[in-house]
Amino acid sequence: MRKGKNLKEMLVRLRDLTDLMVELGYAAILQDDRELAQEAQRLRDEIREVAYNMRVLTIFAAKGLPRKDVEQLSSLLQIGVAVKEISDGIDDMVEIVSRGVHPIVQAAYRRDFIMKVMDVEEECPVDGKSLEKARIPEETGFFIRAIRRGDDWIFYPNSKTVLKKRGQDFPQGKGCCNKEDTILCQKNGEKEKVRLLRKF
Amino acid sequence: MRKGKNLKEMLVRLRDLTDLMVELGYAAILQDDRELAQEAQRLRDEIREVAYNMRVLTIFAAKGLPRKDVEQLSSLLQIGVAVKEISDGIDDMVEIVSRGVHPIVQAAYRRDFIMKVMDVEEECPVDGKSLEKARIPEETGFFIRAIRRGDDWIFYPNSKTVLKKRGQDFPQGKGCCNKEDTILCQKNGEKEKVRLLRKF
Numbered sequence: 001m002r003k004g005k006n007l008k009e010m011l012v013r014l015r016d017l018t019d020l021m022v023e024l025g026y027a028a029i030l031q032d033d034r035e036l037a038q039e040a041q042r043l044r045d046e047i048r049e050v051a052y053n054m055r056v057l058t059i060f061a062a063k064g065l066p067r068k069d070v071e072q073l074s075s076l077l078q079i080g081v082a083v084k085e086i087s088d089g090i091d092d093m094v095e096i097v098s099r100g101v102h103p104i105v106q107a108a109y110r111r112d113f114i115m116k117v118m119d120v121e122e123e124c125p126v127d128g129k130s131l132e133k134a135r136i137p138e139e140t141g142f143f144i145r146a147i148r149r150g151d152d153w154i155f156y157p158n159s160k161t162v163l164k165k166r167g168q169d170f171p172q173g174k175g176c177c178n179k180e181d182t183i184l185c186q187k188n189g190e191k192e193k194v195r196l197l198r199k200f
Numbered sequence: 201m202r203k204g205k206n207l208k209e210m211l212v213r214l215r216d217l218t219d220l221m222v223e224l225g226y227a228a229i230l231q232d233d234r235e236l237a238q239e240a241q242r243l244r245d246e247i248r249e250v251a252y253n254m255r256v257l258t259i260f261a262a263k264g265l266p267r268k269d270v271e272q273l274s275s276l277l278q279i280g281v282a283v284k285e286i287s288d289g290i291d292d293m294v295e296i297v298s299r300g301v302h303p304i305v306q307a308a309y310r311r312d313f314i315m316k317v318m319d320v321e322e323e324c325p326v327d328g329k330s331l332e333k334a335r336i337p338e339e340t341g342f343f344i345r346a347i348r349r350g351d352d353w354i355f356y357p358n359s360k361t362v363l364k365k366r367g368q369d370f371p372q373g374k375g376c377c378n379k380e381d382t383i384l385c386q387k388n389g390e391k392e393k394v395r396l397l398r399k400f
Contacts, residue, residue, distance in 0.1 A: 006304075007304055007305050008230070008304070008305045011226065011229065011230060011305055012226075012230065014226070015222070015223070015226035015227075015230070018222050018226070019219070019222050019223060019226075022215070022218050022219050022222050022286070023215070023219060025282075026211065026212075026214070026215035026218070026219075027215075029211065029279070030208070030211060030212065030215070061304060069302060071299075072299070072300055072301065072302035073302045073304065075296045075299045075300075075301075075302075076296065076302065076305065078292055078293070078295065078296050079229070079292075079293060079296065081289075081292055082225075082289040082290065082291075082292035082293045082296075083289065084289070085285050085286070085288050085289030085292065086222070086285070086286045086289035086290065088285050089281075089282040089283065089284070089285030089286035089289065090282065090286065091282075092278055092279075092281055092282035092285065093278070093279060093282045095278065096275045096276065096278050096279065096282075099271075099272070099275045100272055100275075101272065101275075102269060102272035102273045102275075102276065104206075104207055104208070104261060104273065105207050105208045105211055105276065
């Protein structure tokens with residue numbers, strides 16, 4: 001789904017953005033990883049934009065509706081406040097990473113998840129490949145959580161989604177030229193396979 | 201993992217609790233479901249408790265450490281503030297559900313997820329079965345997101361996790377007598393299979 005055209009779509013997008021932001025915020029602290037913290041901050045900015053657009057659309061949608069409907073619709077404006085609180089909370093967590101995380105929280109924890117950010121760069125072996133052919137989980141043990149394409153997010157990539165490095169055209173999408181793909185991926189435990197990611 | 205004994209474990213638990221709370225908060229609005237809203241509120245209470253315990257443990261951990269370490273450790277106290285903001289945000293969302301959600305947000309959205317709460321009750325066919333034998337995904341199309349056992353949460357149940365109705369003993373765990381299992385599960389789209397859940 002793209003930016004979301006109606007209130008329900010916007011709400012679903014807010015959910016996906018918030019969900020990923022929470023995961024990234026905690027992963028940034030647990031792994032003491034500033035790259036993850038930066039991605040969380042990008043999500044915060046988009047969350048605020050979607051929340052703003054939702055407020056505008058709610059007011060438009062309320063026009064000409066009877067009082068009872070307007071009351072129920074107006075409660076959706078509360079979502080903007082709620083989302084602001086959530087994103088402020090994650091912001092505070094991300095700030096902790098910028099000050100440096102004490103090693104006490106990085107003690108080994110066997111069943112923990114690891115998140116990583118990878119950019120699809122020049123001469124990267126997955127550039128131009130569909131996810132089916134890139135075989136990232138098979139090669140690295142990491143599952144793809146989401147793909148950021150410039151300012152846009154793909155939360156549900158499928159096997160046909162093609163990975164692109166910066167500066168390429170994307171004939172299948174609107175306005176997504178000169179935008180590189182950034183892959184957010186996660187895996188369960190065992191650090192020894194992480195090195196493989198550096199192939200990209 | 202149980203309640204968490206060290207700072208890292210507590211942080212991982214907070215992540216799991218926050219993550220689920222965000223999913224439940226949005227699902228409660230999108231599905232206009234008060235049961236989901238109630239579960240989100242339970243999570244809020246536990247999040248606050250874990251955050252409190254974490255603050256106490258941080259101060260204990262800081263005792264006798266050099267100044268630099270204390271500074272880095274103290275930034276973890278910020279997590280308490282962050283988590284409070286996030287849970288306040290979800291609280292606001294849950295409040296919207298109690299006022300009734302306008303049908304405009306419930307318009308059909310094909311790729312959406314559905315979340316459901318199921319209690320393991322008397323004469324329930326899955327009572328006493330391991331997840332492997334209960335075959336919930338196969339029978340209902342729903343995947344298990346988490347299991348609540350009284351006040352405790354199992355975020356990573358495995359195939360050997362046994363489902364229990366209220367009032368039974370749980371010889372494998374401490375202090376979990378007289379606690380029923382509540383299953384939180386989710387699926388992708390298609391509503392027709394939801395009826396099957398009522399079997400439980």
